[in-house]
Amino acid sequence: MKLSKLLESWPALRQLQEGDLLGLGKAVQSPRSRALTPRIDEAEHVVQSICPYCAVGCGQLVYVKGGEITHIEGDPASPISRGRLCPKGQASKSYAQSPLREYRVKYRRPYGTAWEELSLDDAMEMIADRIIRTRADTWEFETEDGNPANRTMAIGNLGGATLDNEENYLIKKLMTGLGIVQVENQARI
């Protein structure tokens, strides 16, 4: 470090120079403090989203940098929430980045005592096969009293209240097409 610079950075001298004799303000402001910027200003893009928790439907702003969420806060433009969030909504970045979040398929074979690895493609194939098999084994053209049934009563699907409308639409459409009628969600709960 050059001497003059060293001297300038010496607190006592800065205190004298900047009239901050007690070293309470500007004189002791560190370079980091001086250069500080909020990380939301460094986001590459900001996405308007909606909180995933309750049904108030608060607006969220999702700040993204380098393909990662750097922050989530309320969207002031929303006429419902006006930029505010509750603790859950405010924690949604931590939810998306939870230390307990799972990123890989886990498989447990019948009578197995531990999870095993399985590729997503294999899992999808296996699930499709199981639906086809169970459905074929248990298909009912008619009810016991001879009324039309066109269904399997051996498969059920649960979930939906936390999902998007488009997702629920595909679930109900697919299950109806497959003759699976036990389609239910948290609306009952």
Place this chain on the structure above:
Amino acid sequence: MSTLETARPDGWQTYGDEKKERVGFFTDTSVCIGCKACEVACKEWNLIPEDGRVWTGESYDHTSQLGANTWRHVAFIEQRKPLRVDGDGELGVDAGGDGGADLRWLMESDVCKHCTHAACLDVCPTGSLFRTEFGTVVVQQDICNGCGYCVPACPFGVLDKRHLAPAPDLPAFAKEDGRVWKCTLCYDRLKGGHEPACAKACPTKSIQFGPLEELRERADARLAKLSAEGWNGAQLYGRDPDDGVGGFGAFFLLLDDPEVYGLPPDPVVTTRDLPEMWTNMLAAAGALLAGVTALTLVGGRR
């Protein structure tokens, strides 16, 4: 003390033209719903480590107090006391049971007071604690050496050294840290023109952010309204520039005496006599300075 009588925060004047309007918080507990959005918003923004998972039994408060890892803290006080000064159950509730005393549940989001005369600032030997251009008090983490002088200096127990418990599920935070941490009033956000995270999140605007003068006016009007409505115990805390710390940069409207919330009733800057001491010592310091400068210059030439 003359310095105590002025509402100008120590050190703020040093910014000259760069000085910004002094800003702060007005926390109005009469609309606080105790949701703790402020605690979480603060942690999300400031990337504060988790503060332990201890069930305390203190009503719904399990973070217990302000500290290095909790910069906003919501206190919950369950009281057998009418909410109205005339004892009416209106705004409160008949608790039933034996006494029939009224029940109320007070909630208050506490935070660093950003004192006008801040003892923490005075005692910090490294210049880590400093007054910002916004009139707020901030610990500079690149400077703090963890000496801890500021910890006992704070009349509110706000300053705290960070002691990280092993957190296996939090690898990002799993490192030791001996520095002191507290509310920065979101110094970085202020620099970018954003309001602090807690105030932005607060669902009922119990936490209001703004120019301090404006907040004080708002608070006065609010107190007048509540008093007219007969709210029991409504009072402002830290609003008065003539109090022992020259008024808070972050002040409160409480519904009972400060002690009830675990706040000191009459806080005094612990370094009250320091300015006088400084004046007396200034000459000596000047002499020392000259000497040291000379030595350094010699050393530099070597």
Place this chain on the structure above:
Amino acid sequence: MPGLGTSFGRGGATTFQQDLQNADCVVIMGSNMAENHPVGFQWVMEAREQGAKVIHVDPRFTRTSAMATKHVGIRAGSDIAFLGGIANYILQNERYFREYVEHYTNAPVIINEEFSDTEDLDGLFSGWDPEEGEYSVESWMYEGMEVHGSAGQREQGFKPTKGEASGHGGHGGGLHHGEPPSEDETMQHPRCVLQLLKRHYARYTPEFVAETCGCSVDDFVEVCETLIANSGRDRTSAFVYAVGWTQHTVGVQIIRSCAVVQQLLGNIGRPGGGIMALRGHASIQGSTDIPTLYNILPGYLPMPHAESYGDLDGYVTANTSPTGWWGRFRSYFISLMKAYFGENATADNDFLFESLPRIDDDNSAYWTVEQMLEGKVKGYIIAGENPAVGHANGKAHRLGLSRLEWLVARDVVEIESASFWYDSPEVESGELKPAEIATEVFFLPAATHTEKDGSFTNTQRLLQWHWHAVDPKDDCRSELWFYFHLGRLIKQKLSESEEERDKLIKALRWEYPTHSAIQEPDAEAVLQEISGQEIATGRFLSGYPELKDDGSTLCGCWIYSGCFQDGINQTARKKPHWEQDGYVANEWAWAWPDNRHLLYNRASADPDGKPWSERKQYVWWDEGDGKWTGLDTPDFKEDKPPDYVPPEDAEAEDAIAGDHPFIMQADGRSWLFVPQGLEDGPLPTHYEPHESPFENALYSQRANPRRQQNKELAEDPYNPVNGEPGAEIYPYVVTTYRLTEHHTAGGMTRSVPYLAELQPQMFCEVHPDLAREVGLEHGGWATIYTSRSAIEARVLVTDRMRPVRMGGREVHQVGLPYHWGKRGLVTGDSANDLAHMALDPNVHIQEVKAFTCGIRAGRRPRGAELPRFVAELREQAHSRREQDPRVEPEEARKTSS
């Protein structure tokens, strides 16, 4: 929610959250809004700050009570008594909004001579069939006219082959010039709805309310007076409820009670009024509108039942109301079939109606679990739900899962419903052994809301689009991806199949564009299908009036029709509120139907179309322009004048008169009395919860006779109730709930460090008197037990959990949050393990807001000791009951007849 649907025409909240700021009084009941909808609560605080009264009626003193101007504590499960008391107070004192009631509700309509009230039949309505345990609805009908409800069991009494049970020879008469055939405008006829109501509620006096609910007469009267003083031409009051009302065996009827009160006060369809239903999940409204429910198709079209309709015409006839917007049922259904099956659905093949799967009366989630326990269900897919913690009687669910052949669980974290086979209370107790469980389990990691495009429908029927922000990592995928590719794979594998059963899946239209490396389906393409198009041109429809019954339009959900009108994603509109005129903010997202925010808003004007008052103006008739106008999209045919009188032969919406605002209803009026659509009666009546330490003060019929229960199911035993020996083992009322800091079954919050620390442990809330009574120590441990299970919790002794005094008895209430389970950063026992699976008959919802329990100091037994402990107490209780079982009146009647 059929409580709202049958009363007003649509099963959604009648208003929107921002409008609560206009209320002069807000009654929050069955909801803890400040804790569970904190950001929505800002609008209640706005109202309070402007001088509105905020009344919280709740068994507990919560963070909502702390903000209220008045809290009234009542016994859990006594809501109908309280609300019925308000109705009675209004009626007896002639304080109803006469002009509103006369013109806009069915108060003047005369009901069938055959109708008998619960007051006449000791707790049953006419039409009760003790053999079937069901009602038939003929005697509830309008005199000279049979009407379809707008919601609930729309086919009830109309299903062709129910034959004897329904006995219908058609729909009887219809409206005459927009009015039912038999009316008395003076509302004096002894069989008109207003007089029936008066008699029905006559015994719900303030003293009765105080005695049944455990509140004071003064508090109750104060609530009535406050409500009445803040209702009328110039003032309005709003009600806010949530699952505190729905989660009862009389849940739908509690909401109906509120509907009755709000109709009498004239508060529906008006600013600052209405019934704000607060849903608990981001898209729970959406998942009933576009249902992942067994009994409906999108837009509340009933799933076909197994009873034969003959053909498509039979099904359409059974569901078409000759008058009102349900008169266009056929166009809604055909457009859905075109969306589902495209060119494969034609007029020649009845649009594939014959091939659709059929349901039974109950194929709901709890029924499915019973089937699982019996080994009848082989495969189960769980996506974004955690029944092992979130459903009543968690143990039954976990045991059910262990009897599956295969299970797919999709979530962001490994939830208890995925880990039951190695980490559950039953593994701990030895009741389940991993090496003996045959279930094959696939856990698939899901994407979060930030990782996908899509729309949520919030609590006020507002469809709000959220944009993808980052890509899901590794194996994480959206449900859109999972179900689309699953369907694609299955269709591919079955493409060569000649099997009859595969006909429908092969006919399914399943082509959606995909993008990005993972081939994510385009969510907007799905939304376009939901919104609807003219098939020949591809033109996006502007709304459901454009739907055709000839197969020329497709629409995946008729009530959402128009959400992509003009080819623009209306749900993604994000115009800031400060750039919009007025608080309604019509250009933010899109509300169903037709971007109407406040439903039935024609009622905000008087019969002549003028605002009731300047202060409460909202939508009114503009004489000059010849149309309805105002702050919101009018919920009325824009150019139908207030003095419109339908011609005699008018059909569908044309049959609704210009002064009848409830356009979905067969008669254009809101229904104080519901002649069709509900399983358990046309009027709400007080019954005790399924498990209760009290007698029904009104009737020997103790609980809802129509409630669903399965006495045969070994996994779901019930506690003895009041009057039965053994009840003393479970003497306390228990109620379960959520906290601000957590979300439902905890999967989305127990895994989040900043939330876990805020409420780190399962606890129970008890009054100091109860603590003294059973020796509980503040901060210590308690064991809470029922016939189902026992759990442990830390003890929070608080005055906020007050006991109720009734009939000289003091009964304590135990409060239990239900967020915890075995997994997560913070773990604990699940409150739902204690609950039973008796259900509301209309919506199959469990009663977790009021049941009975025992409590003692200390931690629960561990390992095999736990089921032994539960069984010992249960056997003790049940053997005492067997010595002198209570016989429900309907059973007594059955035996004697």
